[in-house]
Amino acid sequence: MVAPWPAGYEARGEPRGLRENITRLVDGDMEIAFSLVDTAADASAGRGAFAGQPQPVRALARVYSNYTHVIVRADAAITSVAALHGKRVSTGSPKSGTDVIAGRLLTAAGLDPERDVRRARLSLPETVARMRAGTLDAMFFSGGLPTPGIADLLTSAPGRFALLPVADLIEPLGAAHGSVYTTAELPRDTYDTPAGTPTVTVANVILVSADMPDQLAYDLTRLLFTYQADLAAVHPEARNFDRQSAAGTDPIPLHPGAARYYQGG
Numbered sequence: 080m081v082a083p084w085p086a087g088y089e090a091r092g093e094p095r096g097l098r099e100n101i102t103r104l105v106d107g108d109m110e111i112a113f114s115l116v117d118t119a120a121d122a123s124a125g126r127g128a129f130a131g132q133p134q135p136v137r138a139l140a141r142v143y144s145n146y147t148h149v150i151v152r153a154d155a156a157i158t159s160v161a162a163l164h165g166k167r168v169s170t171g172s173p174k175s176g177t178d179v180i181a182g183r184l185l186t187a188a189g190l191d192p193e194r195d196v197r198r199a200r201l202s203l204p205e206t207v208a209r210m211r212a213g214t215l216d217a218m219f220f221s222g223g224l225p226t227p228g229i230a231d232l233l234t235s236a237p238g239r240f241a242l243l244p245v246a247d248l249i250e251p252l253g254a255a256h257g258s259v260y261t262t263a264e265l266p267r268d269t270y271d272t273p274a275g276t277p278t279v280t281v282a283n284v285i286l287v288s289a290d291m292p293d294q295l296a297y298d299l300t301r302l303l304f305t306y307q308a309d310l311a312a313v314h315p316e317a318r319n320f321d322r323q324s325a326a327g328t329d330p331i332p333l334h335p336g337a338a339r340y341y342q343g344g
Contacts (some may be wrong), residue, residue, distance in 0.1 A: 105288060111139075122134040137334035138287075139300045141324060142282070144261070148222070149184075149218070149243040150242055152210070157243065160190070169206040169218040169219065172200060184219070211232065225270065249261075259281060293335050297336035297339050
């Protein structure tokens with residue numbers, strides 16, 4: 080069985096319970112789990128939500144990256160994450176990947192996520208509805224490109240909302256959490272914005288338990304590439320990895336069976 084990733088998204092976007100995915104994998108309820116590398120790194124090292132309890136997980140592949148979307152009301156005069164002080168902000172569903180990175184970005188900007196903003200932990204559909212209603216000033220979302228809910232919000236009311244650049248926070252993020260975060264430009268043509276938006280990204284990884292048989296891990300990794308075109312037909316993000324990038328799962332150890340596949344064995 081597979082702990083959900085696309086199926087675990089609410090309204091085709093919001094990941095639920097990455098910690099639960101890993102816990103169920105380790106407990107044997109699931110055989111494969113999808114996770115963001117920041118949560119998986121915490122699990123492997125026994126920190127954060129897994130403090131003192133390192134989880135025996137291994138990676139089969141690093142797949143596409145999640146892009147951090149920080150969207151603000153254009154009339155709210157919010158020009159940085161620090162300027163969210165006192166604002167009404169959705170940080171995504173509780174314990175989701177979005178919720179984790181939103182809290183870390185707010186902290187990196189010098190804010191206390193629980194005290195310095197009026198934090199709401201809402202699903203993507205709820206967040207979009209409240210942004211449209213004007214009862215939120217800003218929102219965070221971490222996902223692949225494009226995300227339909229985000230596209231609907233930005234294109235249905237041109238000029239009313241804006242994407243906020245956040246790549247300048249990569250240094251404090253790296254100091255606190257290591258190399259799990261990178262930066263990239265959210266392309267202008269993704270949501271037909273006036274320009275690209277520099278943002279923070281985090282990779283998705285496919286996880287299995289450390290005790291999965293080597294041959295099974297090898298076969299599963301091989302199947303990922305054998306049927307990559309079929310996956311891309313479902314979502315274009317499936318085109319955005321190859322054998323070289325997929326093997327780069329650090330700091331999550333590759334399963335030996337997956338490593339053998341990437342080495343051509």
